[in-house]
Amino acid sequence: MYDPWSIDYLHIALRLILSVILGGIIGFEREQSSHAAGLRTHILVCLGSTLVMLLSMYGFSDFAKLDNVRLDPARLAAQVISGIGFLGAGTILYTGKTITGLTTAASLWVVAAIGLANGAGFYFAAALACLLSLISLFVLNQVEKKYFRAKKLRHFKLVALDRPSLIGQISGVLGKEGNTIQKLSVEEVSTEEEEQLLIHFTVRLSKDAKIADTVEDLKHLSGVRSVSCD
Structure with missing residues (x-):
């Protein structure tokens, strides 16, 4: 059995x-x-x-x-x-x-x-x-x-000198590859030596956009001190 x-x-x-x-x-x-x-x-x-x-x-x-x-x-x-x-x-x-x-x-x-x-x-x-x-x-x-992943949101943090049309230049760099800014905030972080801005912006990257190239393009803008992305 x-x-x-x-x-x-x-x-x-x-x-x-x-x-x-x-x-x-x-x-x-x-x-x-x-x-x-x-x-x-x-x-x-x-x-x-x-x-x-x-x-x-x-x-x-x-x-x-x-x-x-x-x-x-x-x-x-x-x-x-x-x-x-x-x-x-x-x-x-x-x-x-x-x-x-x-x-x-x-x-x-x-x-x-x-x-x-x-x-x-x-x-x-x-x-x-x-x-x-x-x-x-x-x-x-x-x-x-x-x-899908290429279209996900990315958060950028940029420190730059307070220059006229800075936001427009940032929008131009991001827009040339089809990226769109979803959120944007600007904060003054001036020191004794120079007036600086801390800019936070959330970007929806396009399909063909490369984060490394985007960061590099932003770093080459006049007055930009640092750029980070997470």
Whole structure:
């Protein structure tokens, strides 16, 4: 008679090895993009999730034979879903007005789910989720770079001498490539030696605009002391 709690060492080895492969595939893409959590991190998360799922299913098989004991294989797995958040939070960075690492944190969460599915023997779902994750991380990233990312807003900070028509010159430099100024603020930061202006402006860059070239063009304006972009 088939015992659902019996340990099949071949399947256990297969699931652990498959977790290394599936987690490594997604981690390799993150490694190529130089993100905080790369190949080894994704492999370890996926492998650990699989091990927890296997432990839930087979680790307490001796107790399952007792009449007054009921086991819930999903109990440990649920802790992985809630507990993976601390690792994902470590990949999220907040610098100034920019937040990075959200996609990598999400990929870690998905890899944990793939590991759980693989540990439970849900091979088709684990492999399909891995494939769809790769499409989202790599293919859609290329689409975003080509059609969306170039049009995102960028914040510039410029320090310059208080000169007539300075704002008009800035608008001319930005407008020649199709960029548009969304917000603009001017603040006086004069010193004992010279009168300076601190100008903050938010720009929607055009598809063909290059931030480095835009910053360089602004630096060459008469009276400009410094230019930064984030």
